[in-house]
Amino acid sequence: MRGLLRSSMVLRWMLAALGLVVVLSIVQGLARPETTDLLSAGTAESTLRRAVPILLAGLGGIWAERAGVVNIGLEGMMVLGTWFGAWGALEFGPWWGMAFGIAGGACGGLLHAVATVGFGVDHIISGVAVNIIAPATARFLSREFFAGRPGGGLTQSPRVESVGSVDLPFVSGGDLFGWTTPDLFGWIDDQGWFLVSDTAALLSGITQSVSWATVVALALVPISVFLLWRTPIGLRIRASGEHPVAADSLGVNVYRMKFTAVVVSGGLAGFGGAFIAIEQTGIYRENQVQGRGFIGLATVIFGNWQPAGAFLGSLLFGFADALQLRDRTAVHALLLLIGVALAALAIRAVVQRRVRPAALLAVASASVLCWYAVTEEVVSELPPITPHVATLLVLVFATSRLRMPAGVGLRYRRGQE
Amino acid sequence: MTLRRIALALAAPVCAFAISIALSSLVLLAVGTSPLEAWLEMLSYGSRLETLVETGNRATQLYLAGIAVAIGFRMNLFNIGVEGQYVLAAMLAAAAGGAVDLPPILHVTLIMVVAMAVGSSFAGVAGYLKVSRGVHEVISTIMLNAVALGLTGFLLRSWLLDEADTTLNMMTPEIPPSGRFPNLNGVVEGLSREITRGRELWGFLLVAILVGVLFHLFLSRTRAGYDLRATGLNPFAAEASGVHPSSTVVRAMLLSGAVAGLIGLPEILGDAHKYDLNFTQGLGFAGIAVALIGRNHAVGVGIAALLFGWLDSAAPILDVVGDTPREIVSILQGVVVLSAVVAFEVVSRIRRATEARDAAEATLPTVAATDGSPS
Numbered sequence: 001m002r003g004l005l006r007s008s009m010v011l012r013w014m015l016a017a018l019g020l021v022v023v024l025s026i027v028q029g030l031a032r033p034e035t036t037d038l039l040s041a042g043t044a045e046s047t048l049r050r051a052v053p054i055l056l057a058g059l060g061g062i063w064a065e066r067a068g069v070v071n072i073g074l075e076g077m078m079v080l081g082t083w084f085g086a087w088g089a090l091e092f093g094p095w096w097g098m099a100f101g102i103a104g105g106a107c108g109g110l111l112h113a114v115a116t117v118g119f120g121v122d123h124i125i126s127g128v129a130v131n132i133i134a135p136a137t138a139r140f141l142s143r144e145f146f147a148g149r150p151g152g153g154l155t156q157s158p159r160v161e162s163v164g165s166v167d168l169p170f171v172s173g174g175d176l177f178g179w180t181t182p183d184l185f186g187w188i189d190d191q192g193w194f195l196v197s198d199t200a201a202l203l204s205g206i207t208q209s210v211s212w213a214t215v216v217a218l219a220l221v222p223i224s225v226f227l228l229w230r231t232p233i234g235l236r237i238r239a240s241g242e243h244p245v246a247a248d249s250l251g252v253n254v255y256r257m258k259f260t261a262v263v264v265s266g267g268l269a270g271f272g273g274a275f276i277a278i279e280q281t282g283i284y285r286e287n288q289v290q291g292r293g294f295i296g297l298a299t300v301i302f303g304n305w306q307p308a309g310a311f312l313g314s315l316l317f318g319f320a321d322a323l324q325l326r327d328r329t330a331v332h333a334l335l336l337l338i339g340v341a342l343a344a345l346a347i348r349a350v351v352q353r354r355v356r357p358a359a360l361l362a363v364a365s366a367s368v369l370c371w372y373a374v375t376e377e378v379v380s381e382l383p384p385i386t387p388h389v390a391t392l393l394v395l396v397f398a399t400s401r402l403r404m405p406a407g408v409g410l411r412y413r414r415g416q417e
Numbered sequence: 418m419t420l421r422r423i424a425l426a427l428a429a430p431v432c433a434f435a436i437s438i439a440l441s442s443l444v445l446l447a448v449g450t451s452p453l454e455a456w457l458e459m460l461s462y463g464s465r466l467e468t469l470v471e472t473g474n475r476a477t478q479l480y481l482a483g484i485a486v487a488i489g490f491r492m493n494l495f496n497i498g499v500e501g502q503y504v505l506a507a508m509l510a511a512a513a514g515g516a517v518d519l520p521p522i523l524h525v526t527l528i529m530v531v532a533m534a535v536g537s538s539f540a541g542v543a544g545y546l547k548v549s550r551g552v553h554e555v556i557s558t559i560m561l562n563a564v565a566l567g568l569t570g571f572l573l574r575s576w577l578l579d580e581a582d583t584t585l586n587m588m589t590p591e592i593p594p595s596g597r598f599p600n601l602n603g604v605v606e607g608l609s610r611e612i613t614r615g616r617e618l619w620g621f622l623l624v625a626i627l628v629g630v631l632f633h634l635f636l637s638r639t640r641a642g643y644d645l646r647a648t649g650l651n652p653f654a655a656e657a658s659g660v661h662p663s664s665t666v667v668r669a670m671l672l673s674g675a676v677a678g679l680i681g682l683p684e685i686l687g688d689a690h691k692y693d694l695n696f697t698q699g700l701g702f703a704g705i706a707v708a709l710i711g712r713n714h715a716v717g718v719g720i721a722a723l724l725f726g727w728l729d730s731a732a733p734i735l736d737v738v739g740d741t742p743r744e745i746v747s748i749l750q751g752v753v754v755l756s757a758v759v760a761f762e763v764v765s766r767i768r769r770a771t772e773a774r775d776a777a778e779a780t781l782p783t784v785a786a787t788d789g790s791p792s
Contacts, residue, residue, distance in 0.1 A: 070555075072497075072555065072559070111755070115755060115758070115759060119759045119762050119763065120762055120766075121758045121759055121762050122758070124495050124497075124555055125709060125758050126755070126758065128497070128702070128705050128706070128709075128754075129706075129709075129751060129754045129755040129758065130755075131702070132702065132703075132706055132747075132750065132751040132754055133748065133751030133752065133754075133755065134751075135747075136744055136747030136748045136750070136751050137748060137751075139744040139747065140444075140742055140744035140745060140747070140748055143742040143744055144448050144742065291563060294559050294560075294563070297556070297559070298556075298560065301556065379571050379575070381567040381568070381570045381571040381574075382567070382571075384563070384567060385563050385564050385567040387563075388559075388560040388561075388563040388564055389560070389564065391556070391560050392546070392552070392557060392560050392561070392564075395546070395550065395552040395556065395557065396546060396550050396552060399550055399551055399552070
């Protein structure tokens, strides 16, 4: 754990977060009459809620890829998670729903592991097959178990209860032994102080009525870091992903490591699916995953195969998602934000004397800002594709900084080079 | 030797299908319905002329999708983006077809050219990113899928809507009769009986067959096709023998995208005459399945497309008769894909082992002879 808490790293993260708040705050100030939703408690809360499934899928992707297995079956595993999550929640209660969702996703992971690790099938092909089987299974099971129940049908389940939520005491008015503590952040937010109130709004949003499932999901980021980087089994898993032959020569059971990691990966994706069904919508509905598994895959790349990076990516994508749901005009202000961010990157490139990227970024920034200036409202199709475009841009412009596990996607047979 | 190879090649798909049938029968037994009854019901409904016509239509689209995917697969290039490419291409082609009025053959040609150009250029983006920036095509095509679908919705909503339409259905203007593809009902009815229920066998079937023939000829008879196959079998050997890797990648992506552009056209030219919200989606992913089962071979993909097309067309009867959920067919299809790829893998391992043994046996006397001779 010591590495995680290294002061320089924490400082860097806090500085980055502060910088983000400053930029958001300025943009919010500029866009004030148009929208107030860019930096509000509601948006922050919604961002977190939207980010969690993407984060869980991303963590799932990291587990699999660290063990050298590409998992594009994440999408299908999430679908299994939504169905089993809703069913478990319906039968036994929301926490059991989460457990069943995880188990359902893990079954998908097991299928993927048997095909890729056991039989040596190409990872992409097996992933595609999982993505075909999962929705069909969900549809079949819905017909068997949901159709005929009140509110249930071929494509949806009856409504399910969500797990409880919590307010943080003292800062967000949470209860402590029956006594309601003051809502500090809420109070500061109401004062309307530039930057300070905005920060408070943001903090209030992410500390007020936080689902317990969100807390668990967030805890999985440091837990994943710890397990993968600080324990012997994590070292073995990563060794199996970097250089399986070398790992094997040191006595690591590579097959078992890969199996474990892919099943864990499926379980995480299943958790993400269950979160969508139980926490986000309170119902299982067909196609409700909507490509979040693929976005999770994107955060893996975006976050450079690091859990913390995937977390950052999921927040970013969750933010785009949340804005679009809450307020159309806020999305328009988002253009301003993107423009400013691109300009900042351009200035950084100039400082670093990288001429071509600087010019490209400047042009991009100018065109986005122009777009902001000449339009009233942004097209509604733009926000859903921002994660995908952002990932493509990262891949195009920052390939040299990405460092993926060396053995990703390669077929490994014991005793063969 | 050849006989054994054929037997091995056939063993995999047959085993896979048998396993899938067995598994889905078990699933049906588990939920308390009779699998035998369900399969017999599907067989009797599926052998009717109308269902077969439906099968032909569905297979036409699946075949084009399968070939589009197979072009990439033959050189280990995964075009997961067929889905986005064909939806965008179909929408733009339908819009182009609805916007102009040309003589019959020219009109259809224009629509096809637009569709192929759009599909091709969108797939080309992934190819370009791969060769210029080293972006893996699986990731880029997955991301581009979302972009294509977003773009389709945006373009349709903001510019290409039919002004005259008053319903809530978003659609492009209808394509005039000159831009439609004739059906093959005359041919079929000449051979058997009259097709009822307003079913039509889309004439685009012929185009799909032509594409399959061209695909086969391209791979087996042209330099570019040879380069493509060589790169798929052994990229290093191919490059050493003078194949240009990047241009082969881009060419394969462009071709794959061009065929992908055609996937939606049977429906648009033969039946709907416009792009609207009822347009069939998901064929790109089904195409991956079809290509995998068909081993990326022109004939194999055809058989797989017919099989999947038939399963899709015969499944609806399960809703009408008995209490078997029709979704069992989708599960069956998914299991076929997975067990087929596993079976191919196992068979190829067996084949490699026997080949190695045969080679060892064949060289044994020579080795013995060289050992005996004075050196």
